[in-house]
Amino acid sequence: MATLVKKFGGSSVATPEKMHGIVDRILRERQPDDRIVLVVSAMGDHTDDLLTLAAKVNPEMPKRELDMLLATGEQVSIALMASAFCAKGQPAVSFTGAQAGIKTNDKHSKASILDVQACQVKQALDEGKIVIVAGFQGITDLGQITTLGRGGSDTTAVAIAAGLKADMCDIYTDVDGVYTADPRIVPGAQKLDEITFVEMLELARLGAGVMQPRAVEYGEHNGVAIHVRSTFNDVPGTIIREEYTVQEKNFVIRGVAHDTNVAKIAVRGVSDEPGIAYKIFSALAEANIDVDMIVQSASATDHKNDILFTVTQTDMVEAMSVIESLKETMHFDKADIEVNVAKVSIVGAGMLGSPGIAAGMFGALAKANVNIDVISTSEISVSCLVPEKDVKTAVNAIHEHFFPEGAK
Amino acid sequence: MATLVKKFGGSSVATPEKMHGIVDRILRERQPDDRIVLVVSAMGDHTDDLLTLAAKVNPEMPKRELDMLLATGEQVSIALMASAFCAKGQPAVSFTGAQAGIKTNDKHSKASILDVQACQVKQALDEGKIVIVAGFQGITDLGQITTLGRGGSDTTAVAIAAGLKADMCDIYTDVDGVYTADPRIVPGAQKLDEITFVEMLELARLGAGVMQPRAVEYGEHNGVAIHVRSTFNDVPGTIIREEYTVQEKNFVIRGVAHDTNVAKIAVRGVSDEPGIAYKIFSALAEANIDVDMIVQSASATDHKNDILFTVTQTDMVEAMSVIESLKETMHFDKADIEVNVAKVSIVGAGMLGSPGIAAGMFGALAKANVNIDVISTSEISVSCLVPEKDVKTAVNAIHEHFFPEGAK
Incomplete structure (x- = not known):
């Protein structure tokens, strides 16, 4: 029963x-x-x-x-x-x-x-x-x-x-499961039999939209296995659960995600003093704006920094006005915005114990002649900001590297 | 407030x-x-x-x-x-x-x-x-x-x-109150300023369909005054309440109702012995059929009776089959059904203390040359069964008698 x-x-x-x-x-x-x-x-x-x-x-x-x-x-x-x-x-x-x-x-x-x-x-x-x-x-x-x-x-x-x-x-x-990449962009994308909650959540966060994160989180917190499957046929789909029940061949990377709803904001010429990052990002948090990637680069010569971060394009106008409003209380040279960018990511819980995964991703992008702007990493993912025009090339190159045809 | x-x-x-x-x-x-x-x-x-x-x-x-x-x-x-x-x-x-x-x-x-x-x-x-x-x-x-x-x-x-x-x-x-008769049939029908719960319920029972009886009953049991009025204008309508607040001119009869959804069933040649009426009407009650008027007429010569009663036309087929099923356990000559009949009624709580009201109704019908088939009375109403073709004449004759033009 x-x-x-x-x-x-x-x-x-x-x-x-x-x-x-x-x-x-x-x-x-x-x-x-x-x-x-x-x-x-x-x-x-x-x-x-x-x-x-x-x-x-x-x-x-x-x-x-x-x-x-x-x-x-x-x-x-x-x-x-x-x-x-x-x-x-x-x-x-x-x-x-x-x-x-x-x-x-x-x-x-x-x-x-x-x-x-x-x-x-x-x-x-x-x-x-x-x-x-x-x-x-x-x-x-x-x-x-x-x-x-x-x-x-x-x-x-x-x-x-x-x-x-x-x-x-x-x-x-209306899809028959979770794929290693968006099948509309990567023709060789493969359906996964299983994926863990954390990987699924990371994929969703990074742009793979099969399931709403809240439902997956609820499943994770309550240990409910979720079977994502097709309305139109009886073929098994993908089961999202706590741990794998079967060891699959390629276990390190589970999927390649991409997201074009990204805007990069650069705050340039910020004084190199304590508390500046706090000022910027607490002001954004107060305005309820989610910040994704953050990079701070220090200039060696003039004690000034550039602070780069990404937000969704939906939030970018409000984010810029928050930054402009800070000009009264902190000094920076200028703020600019870039929307012709996209984020490509690899996700896999297995990468923790597998050195060289990030390097493999960067190599695949280099070989495809895709320039990397910003890099960020989590415990189970690596993301690169690339030119929006290159997103298809980038996703295919990375997918080809981690999922050579026939492997799964 | x-x-x-x-x-x-x-x-x-x-x-x-x-x-x-x-x-x-x-x-x-x-x-x-x-x-x-x-x-x-x-x-x-x-x-x-x-x-x-x-x-x-x-x-x-x-x-x-x-x-x-x-x-x-x-x-x-x-x-x-x-x-x-x-x-x-x-x-x-x-x-x-x-x-x-x-x-x-x-x-x-x-x-x-x-x-x-x-x-x-x-x-x-x-x-x-x-x-x-x-x-x-x-x-x-x-x-x-x-x-x-x-x-x-x-x-x-x-x-x-x-x-x-x-x-x-x-x-x-969509009507602007309760009238002394259906204005579609009686052009001179007058709007009542007030009417009591019991009169309104009796009118509804006898075919005047302005309000559903259940709502009126709920108002009566809980002492809630109900104002029936028009959606289309601000003119006061009719207030249904426990007692009149103003003494109106004609207070004895409040309305003339009619109902054409009536069928008359006659069970003829029933033996004149105790318990026969109980047999018929308990069988009908068991079948959940509401019986309205009942008349029993005794023959002086052969110890046989005719029992007449009315039901709604909706229930008449089922009522006839109940009667037919009784033929096994009780003796009667035949049962027949008549649908070309209508019920006209007068309603007014004041008639209790006013003799001659019923006679006035019968006189109005006689003057209009309308034949009366069956008569029944309650404490606050008198009803007559008349030929269906005469219903308009009957209602107008009765209304003219009790509400001569200008009176109210």
């Missing part, structure tokens, strides 16, 4: 026909004693339709009311999915986020799950029912309806799986 | 423009310290659209899931209404039936309100907010979402008004 949580996104439940397709698949695949929970999103474009309607009433809808509105999208799809199972003679019951015990904080439109009290879900499973839970939504201690923000249904699924100590949480998506 | 509950139906909130129209009206009409709760239905045809979608997935959707689905209709309109108030700078907050503390039994699709725990509503009013409550829905002790069935939003409004000890519950409708 296995307890399985399966999440289907909005495009998978967009029509009554697609809903019946899921029902048929679940009933065909399940073992007799399986306890099954489905987490579903709103049907197709339903959420967008609600947003359009909301904007007509008030372009600045209060977030609490927006959550009240958007939560109806999933409530419609769970009721219909439960009804679709019943139409095939399979007892099923739907639960809103509130009924499924998804307790969140009160940050409307991007609430975090604090706890899952899945007693109602457990009872329904005990009664032999398939349980359909509304993704993307929860409830505060005071009974306010919240939504979890982008990728929220994935997080709901992992949280329910944790609450039930489920054997597996299947996330059905 | 007055506490006011105002209910708007689905056609009043069908579009963002209509929602803003309600907002403008409320803000224009209210006194500075008024505490205002709005109860709203689902937008326009939204409920019908959901039903169409539900039927595509499963023509026999389980009632629990249907309630889960339909409850989203009101949840959409409350969120948008709250947002519409906020757009005009008026703080507002929406509550689902569950959040507003509408506790019901678990009869899905036609649940009854057991209790209203309006603490969240009160708190929001204390904070100076306008509160928008989802009509038509509630929650059971076990957290199941229920709907109240036809006219449910009216009941929600009256229940919330009772829970808040509101000064008035305004029900905005």
